[in-house]
Amino acid sequence: MMHCQRAAFSIPRDVHYLNCAYMGPLPRVAEEAGVRALRRKVVPTEIGPEDFFRESDRLRALFAGLLGGVDPARVAIHPGVSYGVATAARNLPVGRGQNVVLLHEQFPGNVYAWTRAAREAGAEVRTVRPPGGAVSPGGTASSGSEEGRGAAWNQRLLEAVDARTAVVAVPHVHWTDGTRFDLEALGARCRDVGAALVVDGTQSVGALPFDVAAVRPDVLVTAVYKWLLGPYSLALTYLSERFDDGTPLEETWIGRAGSQDFQRLVDYQERYQPGAVRYDVAERSNFALNPVAIASLELVTEWGPGNIQEYCRGLTAGLVAEARELGFAVEDERWRAHHLFGLRMPEGIDLASLKEALQRRKIHASLRGSALRLAPNVYNDGADVEALMEVMREAAGRPPA
Ligand SMILES: Cc1ncc(COP(=O)(O)O)c(C=O)c1O
Numbered sequence: 001m002m003h004c005q006r007a008a009f010s011i012p013r014d015v016h017y018l019n020c021a022y023m024g025p026l027p028r029v030a031e032e033a034g035v036r037a038l039r040r041k042v043v044p045t046e047i048g049p050e051d052f053f054r055e056s057d058r059l060r061a062l063f064a065g066l067l068g069g070v071d072p073a074r075v076a077i078h079p080g081v082s083y084g085v086a087t088a089a090r091n092l093p094v095g096r097g098q099n100v101v102l103l104h105e106q107f108p109g110n111v112y113a114w115t116r117a118a119r120e121a122g123a124e125v126r127t128v129r130p131p132g133g134a135v136s137p138g139g140t141a142s143s144g145s146e147e148g149r150g151a152a153w154n155q156r157l158l159e160a161v162d163a164r165t166a167v168v169a170v171p172h173v174h175w176t177d178g179t180r181f182d183l184e185a186l187g188a189r190c191r192d193v194g195a196a197l198v199v200d201g202t203q204s205v206g207a208l209p210f211d212v213a214a215v216r217p218d219v220l221v222t223a224v225y226k227w228l229l230g231p232y233s234l235a236l237t238y239l240s241e242r243f244d245d246g247t248p249l250e251e252t253w254i255g256r257a258g259s260q261d262f263q264r265l266v267d268y269q270e271r272y273q274p275g276a277v278r279y280d281v282a283e284r285s286n287f288a289l290n291p292v293a294i295a296s297l298e299l300v301t302e303w304g305p306g307n308i309q310e311y312c313r314g315l316t317a318g319l320v321a322e323a324r325e326l327g328f329a330v331e332d333e334r335w336r337a338h339h340l341f342g343l344r345m346p347e348g349i350d351l352a353s354l355k356e357a358l359q360r361r362k363i364h365a366s367l368r369g370s371a372l373r374l375a376p377n378v379y380n381d382g383a384d385v386e387a388l389m390e391v392m393r394e395a396a397g398r399p400p401a
Contacts, residue, residue, distance in 0.1 A: 021375035033295035062297035073275030081109035084221030084237035089113035091246035150335020172204040177342030230296035
């Protein structure tokens with residue numbers, strides 16, 4: 001069992017940061033790597049031709065390792081999730097009369113490219129809703145659990161995929177309330193009907209294991225600045241063999257065969273670098289950001305997403321049990337993550353005073369409508385959980401113990 005890693009971060013003791021789903025804090029080692037990385041540019045000779053490749057390849061290898069050990073050449077370096085999804089949309093055909101399957105209230109990064117593709121092709125967009133309607137603002141909780149909701153939503157998702165489905169574009173874990181989707185079952189369903197599976201791993205990769213060999217997605221795109229604890233403006237995208245002959249959004253010089261030989265860059269090449277490297281964004285050898293991301297991913301790799309998930313489970317088990325007693329509704333364990341989950345308020349809670357109490361105690365979590373989204377990580381400890389519990393007891397009208 002891993003223990004609290006707060007010392008690896010610089011979060012002040014009086015700040016209870018339970019919002020990694022918004023932005024992950026930069027670990028100390030990544031901050032130091034960033035300062036060193038930025039300084040190199042002061043004297044350009046510090047950056048050699050091999051640095052255009054070495055750091056990018058290290059980043060690919062680290063991400064590939066977190067996905068269960070895929071070929072690092074299958075990883076492209078992107079500036080954000082939308083870029084990875086745009087790459088997918090450019091290369092995955094959607095035809096007239098086909099459909100694209102999405103989830104209700106999904107993060108827009110994996111939505112707009114598909115609604116456009118469907119509109120332009122004359123295809124249908126199927127947005128799969130959970131039972132009971134909205135995911136987040138929703139109604140208040142009527143009991144201490146969300147009986148059957150996650151299971152039923154997963155079932156609806158599988159049923160929405162049919163012989164006319166071109167693309168299924170979903171997350172592993174819903175960004176608003178942590179509902180978990182069974183991607184192995186979904187991947188199998190997609191293969192049965194010949195649909196492509198495009199996964200947004202931004203709210204899961206790093207804190208929840210993802211096994212590419214088991215899910216077999218066509219695309220898995222992940223922003224680095226949340227659960228990978230890295231810098232903003234960087235995303236890593238796994239692309240399956242299906243993309244080996246595809247068209248990148250940009251035609252970069254470094255994505256072409258032989259780009260390592262700086263003397264011969266104007267011997268223009270038809271061929272690309274192997275794997276997914278052709279899909280890299282221009283100037284992917286980001287000398288300021290890549291070393292920061294490498295330090296962060298090394299740390300996440302050392303800790304292990306499975307251990308991080310277990311840590312979050314252990315940390316929040318008591319909180320979830322007590323929240324249920326107080327009347328908050330929490331999704332069943334089987335259908336939610338432990339690093340990201342929602343607490344739906346019982347009736348009668350004064351949201352304005354709850355918000356004020358959270359601010360006063362410096363508890364950072366996301367309050368959307370009548371749901372509180374908690375997103376803990378390895379820097380959180382019992383003091384963070386206890387601070388939140390005190391506020392919840394107060395909100396539910398329980399006198400302090
Ligand atoms: C699920 C998910 N995907 C993607 C993003 C970010 O997308 P982009 O990198 O295109 O800004 C977020 C940000 O909150 C997110 O929650």
